[in-house]
Amino acid sequence: MEWKIGNVKIDNQIVLAPMADVCDSSFRCIAKSMGCGLVETEMISDKAIIHCNGKTREMLYMTDFERPLSQQIFGSTAESLKHASEYLCETVKPDIIDINMGCPVRKVALRGHSGAYLLKDSNKIYDIISTIADSVPVPITAKIRSGWDFENINAVEVAKILEDAGASAVTVHPRTKIQEYKGKADWNLIKEVKEAVNIPVIGNGDIKTCYDAKKMLDETECDAIMIGRGVLGNPWLIKECVDYLDYGIEPKKVSAEEKIGMIKKHCELLLKNKIDEDIAVVKMRKQASYYMKGLYKNAIIKNRIFQVNTKEELFDLLDNYLKEIER
Ligand SMILES: Cc1cc2nc3c(=O)[nH]c(=O)nc-3n(C[C@H](O)[C@H](O)[C@H](O)COP(=O)(O)O)c2cc1C
Incomplete structure (x- = not known):
């Protein structure tokens, strides 16, 4: 079912969650090839974007195949988030810019006063979104959590502020900052946010099957669903x-053949994006172990994957594994 964020048309209700160290261009292309309606990048700090070095340029790499694409950024002040957003619009031109208001990681939230820390300050939230929305031509969205802790659940209030400030959509991951990824996501809160605002609401948290996706849409009436951990090593979930x-x-x-084929494709995409082979292989060790989850003798093969250093070693290992399980 088609829907929109601002003027950006999105073909269906499936959104790839922003995931650090996962959602680079190669994984986004795989998600897109599975039919994903909207893909989101891994988060990048506003300061890194403003001082754009080689590593940041690599992280900002995107292709037209991935569009529509949402670039996620994090930061603690309206000014620097605005500068980073302007830079993005002049250079890589994402279709949407998403502001991270949910990251619980110590370095980001506690030391950097960004990510989930922003949920503590309604005025700042308003300031950030209105400043950016006024200065760039693309829709601005935000990804929030339930609140800082159980005593301070404020997703509904925050969503209303976002809407007033000019946000074009809001994603709700209904866990508190303190919960990090523990416990169950409280889907009731997604429903409450949906009832409180008129901008599109993207529901997120604990979607592991297509039945979960339907359940979240039915129970919360959110406009779209966002999937994170469920697609690690399982991009087929998007198509499902x-x-x-x-x-x-x-x-x-x-x-197993499809999974092995996808690991190779993933690795080839990283290399095509001009990632050095040693870096691509290190990245693929973790990704490959996600893909191998649930396969026969996967514990043994996963150990071996963590020892490969070249693409050839990885592909040989995978081919031999397939031959072994076909015997
Ligand atoms: C490895 C990993 C990296 C993540 N990185 C980000 C990120 O960069 N920005 C963000 O907003 N959320 C990030 N998240 C949170 C996810 O986007 C999502 O909100 C969370 O995993 C809950 O959804 P799920 O139950 O479908 O996984 C990350 C999660 C994981 C597991």
């Missing part, structure tokens, strides 16, 4: 959600 939600098609089991 699109097929089930839009066409009622039931998912089928992904074979």
Whole structure:
């Protein structure tokens, strides 16, 4: 089902969550090839963008195939977030800019006073969103949590402030900062936010199957669903959600051959994006172990994956594994 964020048209209700060290251009392309309606980048700090060095340039790499794409940034002041947003619009031109208001990591939230720390300060939230929305031509969105802790659940209040300040959509991950990723996401809060604002609401948290996706849409009436951990090593979940939600098609089991093929494709995409082979292989060690989850003898193969240093070693290991399980 088509929907919009500002003037950006999105073909279906499946959104790839921003995930640090995961959602680079290669993984976003894979998500897109699975039919993902909107992909989001990993978060980048506003300061890194303003002082754009080689590593940041690499992180900002994006292709037209990924569009529509939302670039997520984090920071603690309206001024520097505005400068970073202007730089992005002049250079890589994302379709949407998303402000991180949920990251619980100590370095970001406590030391940097950004991410989930912003949930403590309504005036600052208003200032940040209105300043950026006034200065760049693309829609501005924010990704929030329930609140700082159980005594300070304020997602509904924050969402209203975001809307008043000019945000074009809000994503709700209904866990507190203190919870980090523990416990269950409180989907009731997504429903409460949806009832309180007129901008699109993207629901996030604990979607592991296409049935969970349908359940969240039905229970909360949110406009779209965002999937994070469920797609780690399992981008097929995106296609399963699109097929089930839009066409009622039931998912089928992904074979070992398909998984091995996807690991190779993922690695080739990293290299195509001009990532050095040693860096790409280190990145693929973790990604490959996600893909191998649930496969026969995966503990042994995962150990071996963490010892490979070249693409050839990785591909040989995977080919031999396939031969072994076919015997
Ligand atoms: C490895 C990893 C990296 C993440 N990085 C980010 C990030 O850069 N920005 C962000 O807003 N959330 C980040 N998150 C949170 C996810 O976007 C999402 O809100 C959370 O995982 C809950 O959704 P899920 O249950 O579908 O995983 C990250 C989560 C994981 C597991």
